[in-house]
Amino acid sequence: MNFELSETQSILKDSVERFIGESYSLDKRQSLVKSELGFSQDNWKKMAELGWLSITVPESTGGFGGNQIDSMIMMEEFGKGLVLEPFFISSVVAGQILCDLGNQAQKENWLPRLVSGDCQLTFAYAEEQSRFDLEDVLTRAKPDEEGGFIIDGTKSMVLHAASADAMIVSCRTSGGQYEKNGISLFLVPKDLQGIHIDSFETVDGQRAAEVRFESVRVDMNALLGGEGNAFSTIKRAQQSGILALCAEATGIMESLYKDTASYTQDREQFDRPMSEFQVIQHRLVDMFMEYEQCKSMLLRATLEFVHNPDGSSRSIHALKYLVGKTGKFIGENAIQLHGGMGMTEELNIAHYFKRLLTIDILFGNSDYHLEKFAA
Amino acid sequence: MDINLTQEELSFQAEVKEFLSENAHKPGTDYNEWRLNWFKVAASKGGWDVPKWPEAFGGPGWSPTQHYIWEQETSRAQTPWDLPFGLSMLAPVLMNYGSKEQQNRFLPDIRDRLVNWCQGYSEPNAGSDLANLKTKAALSEDGTHYLVNGTKVWTTLAHIADWMFCLTRTNDTGKKQEGITFLLIPMKQEGIEVKPIITLGGSHSVNMVHITDVKVPVENRIGEENKGWGYAKGLLAHERTGLAGISRSIVALESLKNQAGSVKRGNGSLMDEPTFKLKVAELEADLMAVEYTELRSLANAASGNEPGPESSILKLKGTEIQQRLQRLTMEAGGIYSSAWGMSNVGPSFARSGMSGYLSSRAFTIYGGASEVQKDVVAKNVLGLKK
Numbered sequence: 154m155n156f157e158l159s160e161t162q163s164i165l166k167d168s169v170e171r172f173i174g175e176s177y178s179l180d181k182r183q184s185l186v187k188s189e190l191g192f193s194q195d196n197w198k199k200m201a202e203l204g205w206l207s208i209t210v211p212e213s214t215g216g217f218g219g220n221q222i223d224s225m226i227m228m229e230e231f232g233k234g235l236v237l238e239p240f241f242i243s244s245v246v247a248g249q250i251l252c253d254l255g256n257q258a259q260k261e262n263w264l265p266r267l268v269s270g271d272c273q274l275t276f277a278y279a280e281e282q283s284r285f286d287l288e289d290v291l292t293r294a295k296p297d298e299e300g301g302f303i304i305d306g307t308k309s310m311v312l313h314a315a316s317a318d319a320m321i322v323s324c325r326t327s328g329g330q331y332e333k334n335g336i337s338l339f340l341v342p343k344d345l346q347g348i349h350i351d352s353f354e355t356v357d358g359q360r361a362a363e364v365r366f367e368s369v370r371v372d373m374n375a376l377l378g379g380e381g382n383a384f385s386t387i388k389r390a391q392q393s394g395i396l397a398l399c400a401e402a403t404g405i406m407e408s409l410y411k412d413t414a415s416y417t418q419d420r421e422q423f424d425r426p427m428s429e430f431q432v433i434q435h436r437l438v439d440m441f442m443e444y445e446q447c448k449s450m451l452l453r454a455t456l457e458f459v460h461n462p463d464g465s466s467r468s469i470h471a472l473k474y475l476v477g478k479t480g481k482f483i484g485e486n487a488i489q490l491h492g493g494m495g496m497t498e499e500l501n502i503a504h505y506f507k508r509l510l511t512i513d514i515l516f517g518n519s520d521y522h523l524e525k526f527a528a
Numbered sequence: 529m530d531i532n533l534t535q536e537e538l539s540f541q542a543e544v545k546e547f548l549s550e551n552a553h554k555p556g557t558d559y560n561e562w563r564l565n566w567f568k569v570a571a572s573k574g575g576w577d578v579p580k581w582p583e584a585f586g587g588p589g590w591s592p593t594q595h596y597i598w599e600q601e602t603s604r605a606q607t608p609w610d611l612p613f614g615l616s617m618l619a620p621v622l623m624n625y626g627s628k629e630q631q632n633r634f635l636p637d638i639r640d641r642l643v644n645w646c647q648g649y650s651e652p653n654a655g656s657d658l659a660n661l662k663t664k665a666a667l668s669e670d671g672t673h674y675l676v677n678g679t680k681v682w683t684t685l686a687h688i689a690d691w692m693f694c695l696t697r698t699n700d701t702g703k704k705q706e707g708i709t710f711l712l713i714p715m716k717q718e719g720i721e722v723k724p725i726i727t728l729g730g731s732h733s734v735n736m737v738h739i740t741d742v743k744v745p746v747e748n749r750i751g752e753e754n755k756g757w758g759y760a761k762g763l764l765a766h767e768r769t770g771l772a773g774i775s776r777s778i779v780a781l782e783s784l785k786n787q788a789g790s791v792k793r794g795n796g797s798l799m800d801e802p803t804f805k806l807k808v809a810e811l812e813a814d815l816m817a818v819e820y821t822e823l824r825s826l827a828n829a830a831s832g833n834e835p836g837p838e839s840s841i842l843k844l845k846g847t848e849i850q851q852r853l854q855r856l857t858m859e860a861g862g863i864y865s866s867a868w869g870m871s872n873v874g875p876s877f878a879r880s881g882m883s884g885y886l887s888s889r890a891f892t893i894y895g896g897a898s899e900v901q902k903d904v905v906a907k908n909v910l911g912l913k914k
Contacts, residue, residue: 510885
């Protein structure tokens with residue numbers, strides 16, 4: 154039994170840490186948030202040069218052949234740095250689907266550009282009525298006479314849609330609204346006629362969009378995998394997505410409890426450091442304890458996923474539940490103990506908390522996963 | 529023990545309801561005109577524009593039960609926006625400690641909603657420990673004015689205020705509380721610099737205020753020099769009881785249920801999902817209890833007694849409930865709760881979910897952080913010594 158990082162893993166962690174130290178001061182980050190793109194193309198290129206965009210891509214297709222443990226290591230550090238580049242949705246989620254389902258031609262067409270940072274993908278799965286249910290799909294893809302498909306419908310909260318070159322879209326090719334069977338995935342280039350992207354900034358400073366498909370015609374090559382049986386792949390993408398998001402959240406929570414502990418040591422009220430008050434000490438210990446619980450659950454779910462993907466779903470539900478709940482607990486207390494300063498945009502605290510809240514609503518919130526876990 | 533309203537109280541309630549419905553804002557008419565007129569009509573009812581002011585200063589002289597009825601009815605009806613700083617926070621200080629001259633000078637404009645006030649209390653190093661404040665007021669040699677220098681922070685609406693009521697340090701020997709002086713300072717003058725602080729909900733309501741070599745005439749001092757802490761303390765207690773917002777939370781719970789009920793899940797709604805439904809139920813049970821805590825506190829006050837131990841928990845419990853309401857509203861919003869500033873994405877209540885929740889985190893910080901409130905309860909109510 155050993156939870157130590159291997160040498161390669163340590164090197165990866167150090168290199169992400171270094172990148173954040175060099176490129177991610179809060180000032181720099183906030184100016185990226187205000188830019189139109191919402192992140193830095195230079196950073197994105199640098200991530201590609203450092204090899205991070207190919208880490209989870211299999212060696213057979215030109216990648217590094219890493220696994221979920223490697224993305225966990227990166228995402229934890231990205232969390233601490235409040236990184237904005239679309240690594241999560243493009244590399245972890247969409248890249249994973251492409252590797253799982255893509256045929257030779259599709260992989261050759263997209264993967265090299267994906268790992269070189271020359272293109273960026275996203276995954277359009279949610280719809281207004283679907284809330285967190287992946288199988289609730291109304292967007293339709295109907296076969297046309299020339300062997301292609303016509304897509305009609307609207308996808309919600311599509312992360313970084315405006316800057317993506319293509320999106321993987323879940324569409325119903327048969328079956329009723331809530332059926333797991335009959336869902337297909339299409340890799341849709343963004344510049345096709347009939348695609349309308351309504352982009353906006355989310356609370357955490359990232360970008361998302363409502364994407365409307367109005368009789369968008371795609372050819373047969375756009376279909377990823379078999380027709381009507383994409384649900385298990387979507388589910389798997391959700392699982393690796395959750396693991397990555399929870400790793401990011403765990404990194405954030407670590408920073409939050411540590412930053413708060415050090416703030417209470419510096420800040421004096423009633424002629425002594427706040428950290429000398431017992432009520433403050435116990436609160437910090439509670440934050441620390443809950444953080445450690447998340448860290449343990451993250452390791453448990455990640456290792457189970459790596460060694461036995463089909464048997465890991467209960468742990469993944471438990472993890473997302475715990476991280477959502479604890480994120481609010483730690484975030485609320487970090488703000489409370491920072492007092493008025495915690496309410497401003499001047500410290501990392503508020504930005505960390507906003508990211509935690511957004512992580513909770515991606516791929517199902519805390520309640521949703523608790524119900525799945527209990528079921 | 530009787531919780532029923534008396535015949536007189538019932539007819540008062542009917543009168544209030546009638547007044548509120550007759551004077552509601554009519555869509556399409558000018559809001560500001562309606563607002564100022566609303567206060568005039570309320571004044572003509574015999575001080576309904578200043579319900580909390582004592583009769584001697586033109587208030588209605590209501591019983592605590594009448595205040596409760598007013599609070600309940602106005603949180604359901606549409607009433608014009610109003611700011612507490614002049615009306616509920618400074619006015620009682622002026623009435624109790626101000627000179628006749630000061631009362632005549634300031635109260636009429638406060639009542640007519642013509643002058644905006646802000647509260648200059650907190651400082652970068654005086655938050656929970658408010659008495660630690662350092663803004664210096666030095667009396668001139670001829671004794672005609674104070675020269676004020678210092679920095680105030682978290683000053684709500686300082687950017688639209690005409691005046692600030694301000695706690696300043698006039699003596700730094702001895703006990704911190706015994707060297708504080710209460711001054712009234714015009715905001716629109718050289719030497720006052722207001723810098724916005726953007727809070728995490730993305731909005732601008734609080735500020736940093738730098739005060740540099742501002743001369744304040746001694747006529748603008750309330751009461752005696754070095755006695756300001758005593759005047760302000762009464763005011764803080766007043767601020768705290770006003771922050772529980774229980775009637776408003778009852779109304780907010782109803783809209784939460786409606787909003788969550790509008791989120792379709794299969795054949796039902798979000799209100800049918802066990803985890804969400806149970807959280808709403810827990811909140812409702814707590815709210816039902818605290819409503820009675822408020823009534824007990826009120827009944828106590830109505831019989832002229834000192835506030836009982838139950839009233840000390842109102843701000844603590846009331847703000848906690850407000851925060852839980854915001855949290856559930858955010859959770860009901862689902863994926864759309866992080867889409868702020870967008871006009872056409874998802875249901876409208878959902879879009880402001882996260883920013884509303886984030887802003888609500890201040891409720892347990894301002895007006896005395898919950899930790900400090902609990903210290904006060906431990907000491908004054910439970911008699912526990914540190």
